[in-house]
Amino acid sequence: MSFLEYAPAPESQAILNLRSEYGLFIDGEFREGHGTPFASISPATEKHLATIAHADAADVDAAVAAARRAYDRTWSRMSGADRGKYLFRIARLVQERSRELAVAESLDNGKPIKESRDVDVPLVAAWFFYYAGWADKLDHVGLGASPAPLGVAAQVIPWNFPLLMLAWKIAPALAAGNTVVLKPAETTSLTALLFAEIVQQADLPPGVVNIITGAGETGAALVGHGDVDKVAFTGSTSVGRAIARSVAGTNKKLTLELGGKAANIVFDDAPIDQAIEGIVNGIFFNQGHVCCAGSRLLVQESIHDEVIDRLKTRLSTLRLGDPLDKNTDIGAINSAEQLERIRELSDVGEAEGAERWTAACTIPENGFWYAPTIFTNVSTSHRIAREEIFGPVLSVLTFRTPAEAIAKANNTPYGLSAGIWTDKGSRILAVADKLRAGVVWANTFNRFDPSSPFGGYKESGYGREGGRHGIAAYLKTAAPALVAAAPARKTVTKGATK
Amino acid sequence: MTSTQIVPGERAVALLGGEANDANLRRYMHGIPGVDAVGLEQRAAGLGTRSIKTTSKAWALDRIIGLIDLTTLEGADTPGKVRSLVAKAITPDAADPGCPRVAAVCVYGDMVPHAVQALGTAHGDPDQGKIAVAAVATAFPSGRSSRSIKLEDTADAVAAGADEIDMVIDRGAFLAGRYGQVYDEIVAVKEACRRADGTSAHLKVILETGELTTYDNVRRASWLAILAGGDFIKTSTGKVSPAATLPVTLLMLEVVRDWHRLSGEKVGVKPAGGIRASKDAIKYLVTVAETVGEEWLTPHLFRFGASSLLNDVLLQRQKMTTGHYSGPDYVTID
Numbered sequence: 059m060s061f062l063e064y065a066p067a068p069e070s071q072a073i074l075n076l077r078s079e080y081g082l083f084i085d086g087e088f089r090e091g092h093g094t095p096f097a098s099i100s101p102a103t104e105k106h107l108a109t110i111a112h113a114d115a116a117d118v119d120a121a122v123a124a125a126r127r128a129y130d131r132t133w134s135r136m137s138g139a140d141r142g143k144y145l146f147r148i149a150r151l152v153q154e155r156s157r158e159l160a161v162a163e164s165l166d167n168g169k170p171i172k173e174s175r176d177v178d179v180p181l182v183a184a185w186f187f188y189y190a191g192w193a194d195k196l197d198h199v200g201l202g203a204s205p206a207p208l209g210v211a212a213q214v215i216p217w218n219f220p221l222l223m224l225a226w227k228i229a230p231a232l233a234a235g236n237t238v239v240l241k242p243a244e245t246t247s248l249t250a251l252l253f254a255e256i257v258q259q260a261d262l263p264p265g266v267v268n269i270i271t272g273a274g275e276t277g278a279a280l281v282g283h284g285d286v287d288k289v290a291f292t293g294s295t296s297v298g299r300a301i302a303r304s305v306a307g308t309n310k311k312l313t314l315e316l317g318g319k320a321a322n323i324v325f326d327d328a329p330i331d332q333a334i335e336g337i338v339n340g341i342f343f344n345q346g347h348v349c350c351a352g353s354r355l356l357v358q359e360s361i362h363d364e365v366i367d368r369l370k371t372r373l374s375t376l377r378l379g380d381p382l383d384k385n386t387d388i389g390a391i392n393s394a395e396q397l398e399r400i401r402e403l404s405d406v407g408e409a410e411g412a413e414r415w416t417a418a419c420t421i422p423e424n425g426f427w428y429a430p431t432i433f434t435n436v437s438t439s440h441r442i443a444r445e446e447i448f449g450p451v452l453s454v455l456t457f458r459t460p461a462e463a464i465a466k467a468n469n470t471p472y473g474l475s476a477g478i479w480t481d482k483g484s485r486i487l488a489v490a491d492k493l494r495a496g497v498v499w500a501n502t503f504n505r506f507d508p509s510s511p512f513g514g515y516k517e518s519g520y521g522r523e524g525g526r527h528g529i530a531a532y533l534k535t536a537a538p539a540l541v542a543a544a545p546a547r548k549t550v551t552k553g554a555t556k
Numbered sequence: 557m558t559s560t561q562i563v564p565g566e567r568a569v570a571l572l573g574g575e576a577n578d579a580n581l582r583r584y585m586h587g588i589p590g591v592d593a594v595g596l597e598q599r600a601a602g603l604g605t606r607s608i609k610t611t612s613k614a615w616a617l618d619r620i621i622g623l624i625d626l627t628t629l630e631g632a633d634t635p636g637k638v639r640s641l642v643a644k645a646i647t648p649d650a651a652d653p654g655c656p657r658v659a660a661v662c663v664y665g666d667m668v669p670h671a672v673q674a675l676g677t678a679h680g681d682p683d684q685g686k687i688a689v690a691a692v693a694t695a696f697p698s699g700r701s702s703r704s705i706k707l708e709d710t711a712d713a714v715a716a717g718a719d720e721i722d723m724v725i726d727r728g729a730f731l732a733g734r735y736g737q738v739y740d741e742i743v744a745v746k747e748a749c750r751r752a753d754g755t756s757a758h759l760k761v762i763l764e765t766g767e768l769t770t771y772d773n774v775r776r777a778s779w780l781a782i783l784a785g786g787d788f789i790k791t792s793t794g795k796v797s798p799a800a801t802l803p804v805t806l807l808m809l810e811v812v813r814d815w816h817r818l819s820g821e822k823v824g825v826k827p828a829g830g831i832r833a834s835k836d837a838i839k840y841l842v843t844v845a846e847t848v849g850e851e852w853l854t855p856h857l858f859r860f861g862a863s864s865l866l867n868d869v870l871l872q873r874q875k876m877t878t879g880h881y882s883g884p885d886y887v888t889i890d
Contacts, residue, residue, distance in 0.1 A: 061615060061841065061850045067607035172605060331810050332595030375846050384607035481590040501592045 062375075067384040069171045074161045079109045080247070082117055082271060083254035085124035086264025091117050093272060098247055101168035102381050102390040102425040110247045113270035118239075118279040121268040125210040125237040126285055128265030134207055134235050138194035145190030145233060147260045152183040152225075155256065159249055163221055164381040166248040168390030168426070169344050171382050181506055182225040188508035189229035192529050196234065199526055205533040207235030208311055209287030214277045214301075215250075216293045217243035217392050218347040218448075223292050224250055226523050228267060229508075234532035236288065239268045241280055243293075245393050247271045278304070286310060288532065292349070295446075295472075295517050313521025313531050315349065315513060317446040318474030320495065321467035322352030322503060325460075326361045328479035332501065334368050337452070340477060340503040342376065342430050345391055346450040349518075350475035352503050354443060356463050359456040366434060366454065373417040373430045380422075388419075388450060391426040400428050400449035407433050407442035412453070438469055446472070460485065464492045473515025477503045496522070567819065568739075568783040576783070581735035585779055591771035591807060600803040603846060604839045613838070617873045618656050619853055620837045621648060622682070624860045625690055625826070626890070627662040629697075629794065635670040637890075638663055642674035644890035645687050649870050651886075652877075658866065659855040660688035660720060664696070665713035672717040679717075682855035690720035690760070694745055697764075697793035699724040703741060710748040713757075720758040721749050722861075724793060727767045730777060738777075742784035758856075760826055761786035765804045766796040774804055778811040788824035794861060799829025802839055809847040816848070825852075828861025834872040837865055863890075 079095070081088040093112030100107055113121070133141070152159065159182070160174040169178070197203050211231045215223035220242055231238050242250035250269050257267045270276060274297075281289045282304050291301050292315040305312050322340045324333050340352025357365050381389035391397040408414050412433040421427045428449055436443050436453040443453050457463040467476055476495040478486050490498040496513045499505060506512070506524075513522040521531050572580040608616055626645045628637060641661055649655040659682040663671050671689045672679055680686025691713035695701035710721055723745045729737040742761055749757040761781035765774050781789045789808055792799035805827040812823045825844070831837055837860060844852050852858050867887040875881050 061612065061619075061853065062845050063612075064606065064608060065610045065612040067609045176605065328589065329592035329595065330589040332592040332599070335595055335599050384605075481592075501595060502598075 064385050066380075068380065069161055069164075069175075069382045069384055071161055071165070071382070073158045074165070076108050076162070076248070079111075080251045080271070081111045082113050082121070083251065083257070083267075083269040084117070084121045085268070086258065086262075088254070091271070093117070093276070096244065096273070098166060098245065100165050100425070101245075101392050102422070104424050107166060108248065110251075110271045113241075113272045113276045115279045117270055118276065118283055121239045121270050122210060122212075122280075122283050122285050124265035125239050125268055128263055129207075129209055129237040132263045133232075133237050133266050136235075138196060138235075141233060141235065142190045142193035144260060144262055145186050145193060145229065148256060148262075149183050149186035149190060151256045151259055152179065152186060155252075156180070156183070159221060159252060161382065162252055163249050164389070167217065167220055167246050168381050168392055170386040170389045171384055172386070173344060178219060178222045181508070182221050185222075185225040185229045185508045189233040189529065192230075193233040196529075196533065199530050199533060201530060201533055201535045204536045206536050208532055208534060209236060210285060211236045211238045211288040211290060211532065212280045212283065212286040213238055213240040213290045214281060214293065215240065215242055217246040218344060218349070220246040221249040221253065224253060226292070226528075227290050230523070230529045231288075231290075231532050232266065234529050236532050237266045239270060239280060239286075241270050241272065241277050244271075244273045281305065288312075290531075291315070298519060311531070313513075313523065314519035315521070315523060316474075316517060316519040317448075317472055318349045318351065318514065318518050319354055319444065319446050319470045319472045320350055320352045320475040320477065321354045321356050321470075321493075322477040323457075323463045323467060323479065323489065324355065324357045324361070324365060325463075325478075325480040325482075325485065326358040327481045329481060329501065330361075330365070330368070333479040334365070334372050336477065336479060336501070336503045337369060338372055338376070341452045342373075342388060342450050343504050345389055345428070347392060347396075347448055348504065350497060350504065351448075352475070352477050353447060353451070353453060354467075354470075355452055355454045356457050356466055357454060358463075359458055362454075362456050366432070369432065370415060370417075373432070376417060376419070376430055378419045378421070378427065378429060388430060391428050391449065394426055396448065397426040397428060400447055400451060403442055403445060403447045404431060404433075404451055407436070407440060407451075407453070410440045410442070412436045412440055412442060438466060444470065460489060464489060468492075468494050471517040474513075474518035475499065571783065576736060576739045578734060578736040581739060581780065582733065585735065585776040588775060588779060591775055593771055596771060596807060597803045600806045600843065603806070603843045604802060606839070606842045608838050608842065614876055616838050616841050617834060617869050617876070619841065620834065620860065620869050621658060621866065622656045623853070623855060623858055624658040624862055624866055625660045625662040625828075626658045626866060627794070627828075627861055627863050628890075629662070629664060629692060633664060633667055635667070638667045638670045639674045641890045642671055642687075644866070644888060646675070646678050648866055649873070650888055651874075655870070655873070657685065657687055659859055660690045662690040662692065662722065662861065665691045665693055665709055665716070665718070668713050668716040668718045688719040689717060690722055691716075691718035692722045692793075694723040696722070696724055696762075697795040699726050700728070703744065706741070707744055707748045710745050714749055714751060718757055720760060721745070722760045722762055722790060724762045724764060725777065725781065727764055730768070730773070730780075735780060739780055739784045742781060742786060746785045758787045759785070760788035760790045760824070762790045762793055762828075764793055764796055765791050766798045771803070771807055774807055775811060778808050782811065782815050782823050786823065788826050788859070790826040790828055790861065792827075792829040792861075794829030797830075800827035800831055800861075802843060805840060806843050806847060809844060813848045822852070822857055824857040824859065826859040826861055831860055831862050832864045832868060834865070834869045837869065
């Protein structure tokens with residue numbers, strides 16, 4: 059027997075009680091949608107999980123109206139300390155139900171249970187804990203005394219980290235005193251609906267959090283709604299562009315967190331074994347469905363062969379398969395559509411002359427899967443070096459000098475994240491300073507913390523999520539006119555402009 | 557057990573580009589890429605989350621027993637204590653004759669004759685289901701004595717019938733940058749392991765990682781020990797805290813893997829001290845299998861230096877057979 063063929067260690071699904079149908083969560087209760095319901099399937103087995111309601115324009119109206127009522131009557135009037143109590147309660151409930159949420163996330167999204175259990179869900183709780191702490195300290199955000207919430211926030215999130223993106227959006231919005239209408243991605247609505255149950259359990263006033271499900275047109279109706287004050291979107295650059303266009307000329311505030319094509323730069327003095335782990339974590343974490351994934355490996359030419367050799371050995375130990383097995387490293391691709399895009403771009407890579415290497419692993423019969431793949435001999439002009447593949451595909455380029463590494467790293471329309479691997483501290487600082495990317499990781503990759511702002515340069519979007527900057531995006535200065543006109547030291551009266 | 561043919565001298569000279577003196581060793585070992593502590597510990601923690609269940613767990617528990625150097629290294633050791641340890645080594649679980657035997661017993665040099673005598677026909681190569689005798693030598697655990705005493709200590713244990721010698725490196729010399737001295741000493745001890753018939757006792761080189769304190773030092777000392785001809789590199793004496801840790805063992809396994817890539821030769825690794833629970837031992841097996849490959853999970857390439865670990869494994873083993881946990885009185889003390 060081979061020890062490395064670990065016996066199956068599936069996480070039990072018994073803890074999860076999915077309903078067969080889910081409605082829209084509006085004004086504190088579940089109700090039917092007016093659109094045609096759709097199915098949510100498990101990408102690992104293609105099995106039906108639940109039927110999800112589809113919100114049409116009337117449902118969007120109802121949700122925004124509920125959020126507006128809750129904003130006017132309760133949430134914006136509540137003290138920060140009290141809002142904080144609700145958020146702390148939600149954070150604790152997320153922790154209590156963490157196993158259940160992790161199982162649901164892995165079932166619905168296809169990500170390995172070890173990631174949903176050890177990364178996604180703990181970070182969700184951390185995000186609520188962190189912003190719960192801000193709720194009664196808004197004076198210290200940096201916008202002057204008593205900054206005011208914006209109102210109703212329309213939030214649209216992607217399928218790669220369904221529950222975590224929900225937390226990134228809802229936690230700061232509520233802490234600042236806004237109410238929200240959130241639309242999860244069509245293929246991954248389940249954990250948002252479980253979160254709606256947590257909202258009920260936490261006894262949050264009705265209408266403060268509304269969750270509506272549906273596809274692109276539902277999202278478009280939501281962000282285009284006239285009574286929305288703030289739009290926050292995480293997803294593709296093309297949709298982000300459309301949203302920016304629809305929001306232009308209105309009073310809506312907008313933050314966009316879009317695509318990326320991050321450079322992971324490995325210098326020849328890098329701690330080699332840890333760099334290999336960082337490369338693997340950078341691009342194969344969550345099947346590469348990560349907007350800040352280190353999808354372009356820039357490796358110094360002198361160590362190229364050794365790095366690739368070691369990387370291939372390491373990739374051969376990755377386990378692809380059942381997302382609910384605790385030993386799975388690579389789960390399922392989220393949808394047939396995404397799988398098709400990964401295949402298409404990989405084929406283009408090969409056609410353009412890059413050399414493809416794929417780890418040998420058994421692909422399950424059903425579901426959507428893509429084995430970890432590396433492209434070497436990639437040039438900056440190749441499409442696989444420029445376009446976001448959003449899958450477990452790494453493009454390897456080389457450089458000779460730090461200046462060339464920086465130039466190549468910045469030579470992209472995106473600018474969300476970057477990584478630097480070197481033993482030399484001064485080089486980390488010098489290079490990081492010149493990289494046009496919102497996050498630069500040094501000797502690590504894909505590390506997240508609620509206190510750290512996250513966001514992009516260029517086509518990776520604008521605005522920051524996380525940290526003080528993340529909550530500032532949901533606030534406005536209390537009395538801009540008065541502050542500007544007021545002589546120094548004069549006390550600013552709260553709500554003076556209303 | 558005959559020693560595998562790792563000839564230190566020539567290869568070291570070829571690799572270092574000169575003789576193994578302080579300057580050349582320093583130049584080589586300080587040219588090895590550094591270790592990022594955060595990344596190393598993160599990787600070790602990741603390997604520690606593998607979930608080993610059912611058939612894999614049963615295999616792992618049996619294999620752990622077969623990789624244990626059952627150890628007693630006390631000032632209070634007596635022939636009686638050693639006989640008792642040997643009896644436990646031969647029959648780990650009195651209730652189950654099918655239970656595998658440990659790989660070796662590990663004792664102080666003066667206890668070797670008693671161990672050999674107590675083992676009788678069970679004495680031999682662990683690869684053939686027998687039990688080897690390992691002796692700590694070279695002024696264990698501090699290593700603070702003259703070279704001649706250390707060599708005499710080693711030769712004495714080998715003459716008494718020890719199959720394996722667990723030596724300590726001179727940490728003082730290492731930390732002072734006198735790499736040549738550490739190297740020469742390992743080479744000399746290796747020479748002292750030679751028997752009259754030309755065979756040689758296996759040499760395990762204890763780095764005492766708890767005194768080296770940085771991962772960069774551990775990596776350099778591992779290279780040094782391998783270049784000098786050690787058959788095994790071993791983490792600790794068990795007398796210094798921290799003893800074996802998963803990140804340190806992972807790091808040493810990475811060096812062993814790199815040496816194998818470079819030379820084709822296989823060097824063993826022995827974490828020792830502080831591994832008491834089956835659950836932890838299984839994490840080490842996973843780390844070995846996923847770093848150097850599962851062909852390393854044999855007695856001549858991987859060992860646990862432990863004493864209380866054995867009984868915890870036996871309790872787990874009984875639990876897997878009967879379906880319920882018993883208690884400490886259902887396993888024998890040695």
